[in-house]
Structure formats: structure tokens, C-alpha cells
Amino acid sequence: MDRLNAAPVLVDVGAVAAWQGHAPSAPQAPVDPQRPGFVPADPRPDADAVKLLDVRWTVMGSQHGHADYLRGHLPGAVYVSMDGQLASHDGPRQGRHPLPDPDRFGDTVRMLGINDGDTVVVYDDVQGTSAARAWWLLRHAGLDRAYLLDGGLAAWRAAGLPLQAGEVIPRPGNARTTWGRMPVLDMDAAAGMPECGLLLDARSVARYRGEEEPLDPQAGHIPGAVSAPTTQNVDDDGRFRPAVALAERFRALGAEQGVPLGTYCGSGVNAAHEVAALNIAGFQAALFPGSWSAWSNTPGRPVATGAEP
Numbered sequence: 001m002d003r004l005n006a007a008p009v010l011v012d013v014g015a016v017a018a019w020q021g022h023a024p025s026a027p028q029a030p031v032d033p034q035r036p037g038f039v040p041a042d043p044r045p046d047a048d049a050v051k052l053l054d055v056r057w058t059v060m061g062s063q064h065g066h067a068d069y070l071r072g073h074l075p076g077a078v079y080v081s082m083d084g085q086l087a088s089h090d091g092p093r094q095g096r097h098p099l100p101d102p103d104r105f106g107d108t109v110r111m112l113g114i115n116d117g118d119t120v121v122v123y124d125d126v127q128g129t130s131a132a133r134a135w136w137l138l139r140h141a142g143l144d145r146a147y148l149l150d151g152g153l154a155a156w157r158a159a160g161l162p163l164q165a166g167e168v169i170p171r172p173g174n175a176r177t178t179w180g181r182m183p184v185l186d187m188d189a190a191a192g193m194p195e196c197g198l199l200l201d202a203r204s205v206a207r208y209r210g211e212e213e214p215l216d217p218q219a220g221h222i223p224g225a226v227s228a229p230t231t232q233n234v235d236d237d238g239r240f241r242p243a244v245a246l247a248e249r250f251r252a253l254g255a256e257q258g259v260p261l262g263t264y265c266g267s268g269v270n271a272a273h274e275v276a277a278l279n280i281a282g283f284q285a286a287l288f289p290g291s292w293s294a295w296s297n298t299p300g301r302p303v304a305t306g307a308e309p
Contacts (some may be wrong), residue, residue, distance in 0.1 A: 004198040008039035009135070009276050010240060011147040013155045016121055019050050020075060035156035037280035039147055045119040052077035053112060053122045054307035055086070057130040059215075059266060064131075071151035072163035074123065076154060078112050078170050084270070085112075095129030095135075095294035096215070096267035098186075105141060106177040113170025114143070123156075127238035129230060129273045136272035136287065148276060149183035151239040158237075182275070183264045183286035187295065190288040193223025194309065198259030199251065200285070203292065207266070212307030215266055218296040220303040222264065226253050227307070231272050233277035237275050246281035251264040255283050264288035264295075 018041055034040075053076040056065030069079045080086065085108045087097035114120060120138055124131040128148050138146035149155070157163075185193065193199040198289070200239055201221050206212045208227040213219035221227070230251070234240055241249075255261060261283055264270035268289040278285040295301050 006145065008037060008277075009148055009279050010038045010150040011121055012038060012041065012150055013159050013161070015039070015054075016050070016074075017159065017161055019047060019119075021047065022075075022161050024156060026230070028159060031101075032152045035241065036282075038150070047304045048124075048127065049115070049118045051114050051118050051120045051173075052111070053080045053120060053121055053134055054078065055080045055082065055124045055131045055134050057082035057124065057269075058126055059129070059270065065077060068125070070099070070166060072165055074153070075162060076168060077123075077136075077164070077166040078168050080112065080122075082130060082133065086142060092297040093290075093294055095290035095297075097269055097293075099140075099289045100137070100266075102141070102177070105137060105179075106175075109141060109175050109177055110173045111144070111170075112173040113173045115173040115181055116175050118143075118145065118173070118175065120146040121149050122146065123152040125153040127231070127234045128152055128240070132273035132276050133269045136182060136275060137240055139221050140179065140182040142165070142181050151237060154238050182300040185264075185285065185286045185288040187288075187290060187298065187301070188265060190222060190262060190295070192302070193260060193262040194212070194222075197227075197262065199225040199227045200261070200274060200291075201230040202228060202262040202263055202265040202271045204229055204231070209307055210303075216296045218294050218303050220305040221292070221309075222295055223302050223304040223305075224309050226309050228253055228263070228274065230265070230274045230277065233273065238278060240280060243280050243282070246277050247283075250278060250281050252281060255281075257283070261285035262288060264291040267293045
């Protein structure tokens with residue numbers, strides 16, 4: 001996959017505002033309609049066919065996501081629960097956020113009001129690291145018109161665009177879902193990835209090195225994995241870095257066309273953000289859903305520490 005052939009991942013705040021009939025009140029920088037990684041604003045989808053999903057969640061499991069949503073969200077946005085709708089609940093060896101059951105996720109998609117052919121925009125207030133899980137799952141379920149709002153809620157606010165308070169209860173949709181559209185690694189495949197390709201660890205440098213571990217039973221990383229914190233894929237405003245800059249970053253870490261790529265994080269959430277960044281850069285990467293939480297809970301799996309793979 002290269003940037004010319006990669007499906008768009010991102011949508012600009014200005015495009016979503018135009019689709020909804022809003023005009024930014026704050027000055028906006030000129031936008032190149034052909035930016036790699038972005039879906040063009042035109043042709044515009046029908047307003048009724050644009051569905052917004054609000055994914056307020058943090059890696060430390062904030063319990064205030066729904067309350068924050070109720071205080072103010074993009075007009076028409078529906079709240080999505082990370083733990084209740086974007087993950088299942090299995091044993092520790094499956095990780096903290098296993099993928100949801102395919103049939104149940106299909107029901108969730110329809111409950112969120114999504115119809116066949118809709119354009120779905122997902123966002124959060126943490127630089128896209130939570131919303132990327134919803135984006136990845138929607139793509140995995142065959143919804144190709146699912147996009148991340150670049151810059152998320154902060155970018156919407158910075159543009160002076162309106163917010164809506166209160167709950168949005170959608171009318172159930174009719175979207176037909178499939179399953180298995182995005183590449184996935186199981187634990188054995190993740191273990192073998194450094195031998196045949198490149199395995200990226202999307203967590204913080206401190207967690208990769210084993211200097212701290214606030215959530216899982218062991219500190220360190222999968223042997224052979226390369227540290228690549230996904231927070232370095234965005235700029236100071238929480239927007240994704242340009243495709244060229246991301247491509248340079250990943251090439252410096254060892255990514256090459258034709259070389260298998262995989263990524264993991266703590267529980268398979270933030271790694272979806274790394275997958276998105278790699279996609280923008282022109283690389284396709286497989287996600288290890290169980291990630292470190294599954295690996296560190298499985299007896300016999302080796303653990304590496306320090307700065308080296």
C-alpha cells in the first residue's frame with residue numbers, strides 16, 4: 001500500500017462543519033483538498049447520512065466520559081462506551097479490551113443509528129487515541145466510510161463551532177456488517193513478527209523500557225518490538241502529523257514497503273491509533289488486540305526491558 005492508494009483515514013473539522021451546515025467563527029488555515037490521508041470535503045454526503053460518534057475515554061479508564069459528553073458534544077453526536085460497546089469481557093489472558101463479538105458489534109453499529117452507505121465520523125478529546133478504536137472496529141466490520149476527526153473535540157472548539165448538550169438517542173439503523181476487514185495478530189503471530197518484519201510498541205517509552213507499569217502485572221515489552229509511542233504521531237494541537245513526516249518517522253524505525261508490520265499497546269486501544277498513522281503514511285499494519293495486557297498475563301511469555309528491542 002502507498003499513500004496514493006491508501007483509503008482516507010481522516011476528515012477535517014472544516015469538512016464536517018460544512019456537511020452539517022456550520023461556519024467556523026475562528027480563522028482557519030487554508031486546506032489542501034488533496035492532502036494524503038484525508039477524505040475530500042466534496043462531494044458532500046447528505047446531511048442525514050453523516051453520523052457522529054463521541055468516544056470519551058482515557059487509558060486510565062476515566063469514568064467521566066459520559067458526563068463530559070452530556071456537558072457538550074458535536075451537534076448530533078452519539079456517545080459510545082469503550083468498555084460497553086467497543087470491547088468484550090473475557091479472562092485476563094485475552095487482555096483488558098478484547099475485540100467485541102462480531103454479531104454483538106453489528107447490533108451496536110445499528111443501535112448507534114448507522115445505515116448502509118453512511119459516512120461515520122468518530123472523535124474524542126485525547127488526540128484521537130480513543131476514537132481510533134471505534135474507527136478501526138468500524139473498518140474491521142466493513143464500514144469503509146468511517147473517519148477520524150483530525151484534532152478531535154479540541155479542533156472543533158478552536159474553530160469556534162457550536163456544541164450541543166444532553167443525550168442524543170438515535171433511531172436504529174440498518175447497516176449490514178461483516179468482520180475481518182483489518183489485519184489482526186494473535187499472540188503467537190505477534191511473538192514471531194520481529195523475526196519476519198517489524199513490531200511496534202505504541203505505549204510510552206517508560207512503559208516500553210519497563211520503568212513503570214500502572215496497569216498490567218509485568219513491566220517491559222515483547223522481545224524484538226521497537227518503541228514507537230503513538231503520541232508522537234500528532235502535533236502539539238493533537239492533529240496527525242503530515243503524511244510525509246509520518247512516513248519518514250516509520251521508515252526511520254524500520255518500516256519498508258513489503259515488510260510485515262504489526263503494532264500493540266497496553267490493551268489494543270491506542271495501537272489502533274498507530275495503525276491509523278501508519279495507514280496515513282502509506283503502510284498497512286496488523287493490530288495485536290490483546291496487546292501487553294494479554295501478553296503479560298500469559299505464563300511463559302518472555303519479557304524484555306530497557307531501551308533496546
